[in-house]
Amino acid sequence: MHMGSDRRHWMKALAAAAALAAAGLPALAQAQSKIKVAAVYTVPVEQQWVSRIHKALNEAKARGEIDYVFSESVSNADYERVLRQYAEQGSGLIVGESFAVEGAARKVARDYPKTAFLMGSSGKPQAPNFSVFDNYIQEPSYLTGMIAGGMTKTNHIGMVGGYAIPEVNRLMHAFMEGAREVNPRVRFTVSFIGSWFDPPKAKEAAFAMVDKGADILYAERFGVSDAARERGKLAIGNVINTQPQYPATVVASALWNMEPTIAAALAKVKAGQFRNEDYGQYSLMKYKGAELAPLGTFEGKVPADLMTKVRAREKAILDGKFAVKVVETEPKSTP
Structure with missing residues (x-):
């Protein structure tokens, strides 16, 4: 009875993952305990803006929620290549600032629809997997x-x-x-x-x-x-x-404080529900x-x-x- 229950549980999980894949939404393997997160920054991590993203991701890493790797001081000309490299390596979530490289970032996101992208941007979200944020402080x-x-x-x-x-x-x-x-x-x-x-x-x-x-x-x-x-x-x-x-x-x-934005995004990735959304509100004082x-x-x-x-x-x-x-x-x- 117990084994049958387990089997039904896994069958439901596989069916859910298949449904997400069919919908073109990013999905994580159910057995994966930590989310693989990569960040691509065009400036050094000590720069004010990027330092806040880096801090929030390091805190999630310290809590054991994610595996976190990053590249800093990436030139605009090299940004697309580095993004693709992390996507190819199986990152579940890629974070960065795309203000000067908007076209390249959105192009990569279209090519990897099952990878979640959360990018600093003054543009709109892009279906199905490109979400944006900003520091509305x-x-x-x-x-x-x-x-x-x-x-x-x-x-x-x-x-x-x-x-x-x-x-x-x-x-x-x-x-x-x-x-x-x-x-x-x-x-x-x-x-x-x-x-x-x-x-x-x-x-x-x-x-x-x-x-x-x-x-x-x-x-x-x-x-x-x-x-x-x-x-x-x-x-x-x-x-x-x-x-x-x-x-x-x-x-x-x-x-x-970037922590509320990162927490909201990670929750969506973990639940297999990450899609194109605007996370800007999480920078407000009420959050x-x-x-x-x-x-x-x-x-x-x-x-x-x-x-x-x-x-x-x-x-x-x-x-x-x-x-x-x-x-x-x-x-x-x-x-």
């Missing part, structure tokens, strides 16, 4: 803007970004609106360095802003906080929390995908009345009573 960006607007003495904030693309623009606009809420007199100098990872160039751009009177710098890129530290100015972090590295410089940071990072050494140094306003706005966001506007046009310097 405009909510904590707004909160850090409030802090900056209330802390500036010169009413001049410098902002250094990588590229003027929607993913960067929306965070900058949210930051600027937050600053204006508490300080209508604040003005901004905005600059883009044309690179995702060029700390020296970002540092030089920040120095130029300090020379023009900016006393707080929005550090969308690495290198900006170094400039602030050297000139005795303050900085606002983005995506990661660099307060421990810059204890006298970084006042606050908009923190991106714990974003938050205002701990103030660290600046706890108690930010004026109490200002933090009262910030916490009230934070609660309104979490309660669904305040929505941060998503503006994706290129932000401009104040005339």
